Amino acid sequence: DQQVKQNSPSLSVQEGRISILNCDYTNSMFDYFLWYKKYPAEGPTFLISISSIKDKNEDGRFTVFLNKSAKHLSLHIVPSQPGDSAVYFCAALKRGGTSYGKLTFGQGTILTVHP
């Protein structure tokens, strides 16, 4: 059972436009959400996160929105740049106890930004 889902395998946008990557989750116990970015032949790198007590977190061109009632989060990249072309993974975590950093990942979305 896929508890974190990224239903769009790929997304193509023009440079300068907005990229919106979506993620849905089913486990209501998740209370912390992260986005990771992965280039070919490299490991995933942390991009941005959000706690379940917030509905928005912003870091430069990257903003993550969380809709708890819909169990949905999205990553907005504005403006998109060709260097943003990568695979983006959504991940979720239930903090506390013995959870440590045991992230549950989505399948990933390949973002291509065209010049």
Add this chain to the structure above:
Amino acid sequence: NAGVTQTPKFQVLKTGQSMTLQCAQDMNHNSMYWYRQDPGMGLRLIYYSASEGTTDKGEVPNGYNVSRLNKREFSLRLESAAPSQTSVYFCASSSWIASSGANVLTFGAGSRLTVL
């Protein structure tokens, strides 16, 4: 700034062979993890070590063993490799961020394993 270092980067095995993937981190992190990435599946947790001296199963532990050799090193062993273990393996370590109450993982570059 080495971060998390994995070896080897590539390996081809025959069914039934054994091998060990090595991982070392230089960030003084307590927790370490092994994930595998398969097409359409995202990353799935194989084993983790919350601290030196402890290891626990993740989502897909069958066919694997791990050793937390010391605080820096966490190895993953395939005793009898199977084609289903063809994958890209990522080691990670994490630090606890007090402001968020969460661990943020730092990943290695990955090890691509093919089992024929």
